[in-house]
Amino acid sequence: MSAARGQTGGRRERAAPPRRPAAAARPDLALVVPSETHFLVLIKELTKRMAEAAGFAAGVPDRVALAVDEAATNVIEHAYHGATDRTFEVRYENRDGTFQVEVVDTGAMVDPRAMPRVDLDRYVTERRTGGLGVHLMEKIMDSVTFQRSARRNVCRLVKRKD
Amino acid sequence: MSAARGQTGGRRERAAPPRRPAAAARPDLALVVPSETHFLVLIKELTKRMAEAAGFAAGVPDRVALAVDEAATNVIEHAYHGATDRTFEVRYENRDGTFQVEVVDTGAMVDPRAMPRVDLDRYVTERRTGGLGVHLMEKIMDSVTFQRSARRNVCRLVKRKD
Amino acid sequence: MSELNVETREVGEITLLYPRGFINAHTVRHFEDEIRKALNTKHFKLVVNCEGLTYIASAGLGAMMGAIEEIRGNGGDLRLAALNETVRNIFEILGFHHLYRIFPSEVEAIRSFRDGEGAPS
């Protein structure tokens, strides 16, 4: 987790210049989804299948699917403020050492540094109800990064294959 | 079936001018898939879920999923001749009275009239092994049409909700 | 895709909730409503029997968090029973098993109320 945190923190810069991953790998599969919560379960199921196909051990695909569900939920709720007439994209890349999912929205720019950090100890004692989603994503994945690129917000979730 | 056949036949013109459905409805969900048979089962599962969500009675989603699997299989095998480095699209539209799936490839133009028709009676007696896919699609769906539009081949599968 | 269906049943002063399906941002409102109904009728001893719960996302956990203070403030508790592997795992990732009492079966969760065991501090 600490490494993941480090990486996440490191990429939390505002206004990153539009950039693509070095060798802009073509996604294995990409989904364009309307911003309706109705579709979240489909994304979750599809993600589970993709993670299974990537060869993760039992249990992991379920968790990765949850992380992606959370990212997609946040796009609908926060990037689009609940508007149901937008679309967002979910892109899968199964590489040699990693399984990567990008959730891409066309909402207004988000300053990743402004995203609240959950301190679960405080969370538990203070019993708040928000902030669990990003926390879950970071607990489950090896790295969770938010970037602004080409007028889109890209939430990239990476899980290493061990 | 006869109506579907009629419609299918009617649209089997070569070189249709690029046209879009009247009110170019935005698909409910669209998938971009690499041309690998590996992904066929995902398409099938996703289609089943979409058909279930569209409200079809038990059994129908399984059959619709099979029809779409067949259309996608044909894109990989016939439009792309087995090449695994292409992509194709699967688009879903759940309307009031119908559920529509489009399977769109960027292969060379296909003359729909050149697609062989299966006469199942002859098929059964002659025991051929090909031609079952399109036949299944037409048996399952209310209409199956092939169109060339904007340099793409669009196979449109429509199932009425009754 | 059976989304979410929540039956409730009363056993003495304990209210049992039976979510069937999944709880995510799409279905959470329904789950919240059922918890709310119990609280509105002054039922504060709740057991969520998760036997039929296939999946829970943070929205569902948030729904429980949003009610737990009122519940415990009124001398009650929200306890969980019969979590499947996936759901138990999510609770554990978040450390929620320290926050909520989780029982293998509904019977044990009911008995814990009868034996007068308190909420985790």
Place this chain on the structure above:
Amino acid sequence: MSELNVETREVGEITLLYPRGFINAHTVRHFEDEIRKALNTKHFKLVVNCEGLTYIASAGLGAMMGAIEEIRGNGGDLRLAALNETVRNIFEILGFHHLYRIFPSEVEAIRSFRDGEGAPS
């Protein structure tokens, strides 16, 4: 996603095939290979026990069609047993239930060979 796994077993002169998973364009080669192995060793009485078959697309039906002449030409037959609802339905859509003999259970399919019943004409 368990794709396709085909075990085989011999009971007297009958070869039983147990496809587990699904047969579509992605997995059909494996199914064909198993049929081919039986034919190459002069086993022409085949029962495909479909208990573990979740789904079959036209590729799988084509694989059976591609072998049936050789099988029947050698006095054998390919018979099916224990189809689930989905798979049975696909056979019926295509009228394949007129082409192949389908039995509720493996035992009945085996017995049909022993009783010397022929292939459908």
